[in-house]
Amino acid sequence: MPHDPVPHLVIVGGGFAGLWATRALAKAxxxxxxxxRRNHHLFQPLLYQVATAGLSSPDIAAPLRHILRRQRNVDVRLGEVTAIDKQQREVVLGDGTRVGYDLLMVASGATHAYFGHxxxxxxxxxLKTLDDALLLRRKLLLAFERAEAENDPEKKAAWLSFAVVGAGPTGVELAGTLAEIARHTLRNEFRHIDPASARVRLVEAGLRVLSSFPERLSQKAREQLERLGVEVLTGTPVNDINAFGFQLGDVHVPARTVVWAAGVAASPLARTLDVPLDRAGRVQVQPDLTVPGHPEIFVAGDLAALLQDNGRPVPGVAPAAKQMGAYVAQVIRARLDGASPPAPFRYNDQGNLATIGRMAAIVHMGKLQLSGVLAWWFWLAAHVFFLIGFRNRLVVLLNWGVAYWSYQRSARIILGNPYDDRKPDPR
Known part of the structure; x- marks a missing residue:
């Protein structure tokens, strides 16, 4: 630890890892x-609900300054860290400003990975940020508007064709919700199309959906998706994507709306640390979440690569990020107090949850495996409980209650000029 009586800790990233570490050090x-680089903390597990018009942005996000307004030892700064100078112990912001540190925690998260494409x-x-969600909501709602105005049957069908690439939790949740919107929410609202005729395809290169779940639950999820009207296509990777569809094997599938949910890559900030990275670009951290050779630098959340006792990496999920943030705070407090460091970080797997649609979900918690209605109620209670702020919980509950009884979605507003992104079909 430095000789400065009040050491300076810089935390990069206000996600689950960064925020949990910050709050755990309130009295340090x-x-x-x-x-x-954004002024808010985002509850990312419900981001797909903003993209599909079920919730508004403020329902799942809160300003960082508001969350930390009573924590007097924190200074919140809006800026994008573009590089880390380990020798000078400084982080470099996009405008060239340098911020010195005694201790550093990097938790800048992950971005999309298109596997070389x-x-x-x-x-x-x-779908990673609120900006992504609002863009996706715009594309989804505009597709129905374009289909309504189209006279050519083939082009109309292409506008009513939706594809979600990747059958992890985000892909499954998006596909199921899209099917519900087409078959229930938009019923009787159009005069020249039947929204229920829309085709929603979930495309997965692997052999099953939700591969991180036990095979029995994976099969249950597939059955629930198919009951909602989703076409589940597994075992064949997507070869190409353009504005008019995607290539699946030797077949070109017309689809004017394609959503990517197939992979993530670590934030590019990891490369500026000049330390060993894994194939996804994550930092291979020590058991105490520090960078090799630099005990003053911690890496947590989606940016950290650490193997568990079972040989599998700690998953890039919200509970893991929260636990890492809290653990980093433990290590720092021990150093400040001159105490022995805590035992190496160990991820406490609290289980996996995924919702498929109305009254349909799966839950895996140790030996407990649930599917269907009971799993859906469990998923709903868990997500409301972990939302930050009483207002957020209340608003989300009210919106979900209205949606449950009426199938309506309160945030179906298309923002911006609806004509500025039209691409004519060359055919």
Whole structure:
């Protein structure tokens, strides 16, 4: 530890890891600077609900300054960290500003991974931020509007064709919700199309959906998706994506709306640390979540790669990020107090949950395996409980209650100029 009586801790990223570490150090003898390129903390597990018009942005996000307004040892700073100078112990912001640190925690998260096909990003957006969610909501709602105005049957069908690439939790939740919107929410609202005729495809290169769940629950999820009307296509990877569809094997499938949910890559900030990375670009941290050779630098959340006792990496999920953030705070407090360091980090797997649609979900918690209605209620209670702030919980509960009884979605507003992104079909 430095000789400065009040060491300076810089935390990069206000997600689950960064925020949990910050709050756990509320009474520590530290100056904390929390830097994030956005001014809010996002409850990412419900991001797909914003994309599908079930919730509004403020329902699942809260300003970092508001969350930390009573924590006097924290200075919140809006900015994007572009590099880390380990020798000078400084982080470099996008405007060239340098912020010195005694201790550093990097938790800048992950971004989309297109497996070498970054050119697909423009036609198959992913879902990581509120900006992504609002863009996706716009694309989904505009597709029905375009279909309503189209006279050519083939082009109309292409606008009513939706594809979600990747059958992890995000892909499954998006596909199930899209099917519900087409078959229930938009019923009787159009005059020249039947929204229920829309085709929603869930495309997975692997052999089953939700591969991180036990096979029995994976099969249950597939059955629930198919009952909702989702076409589940497994075992064949997507070869190409453009503005008019995607290539599946030798077959071109017309689809004017494709969503990417197939992979993630670590934040590019990891490369500026000049330390060993795994194949996904994550930092291979020590058991105490420090960077090799630099005990003053911690890495946590989706940016950290650490093997568990079972040989599998700690998953990039919210509970793991929270536990890592709390653990980093433990290590720092022990150093400040001159106490023995805590035992190496060990992830406490609290189980996996995924919702498929109305009254349909799966839950895996140790030996407990649930599917259907009971799992859906369990999923709902867990997500409301972990939302930050009483207002957020109340608003989400009210919106979900209205949606449950009426099938309606309160945030179906198309923002921006609806004509500025039209691409004519060359056919």
């Amino acid at each position: 003898r530290l100056r904390i600077t929390l830097i994030d 970054d050119e697909w990003a423009g036609d198959a957006p992913g």
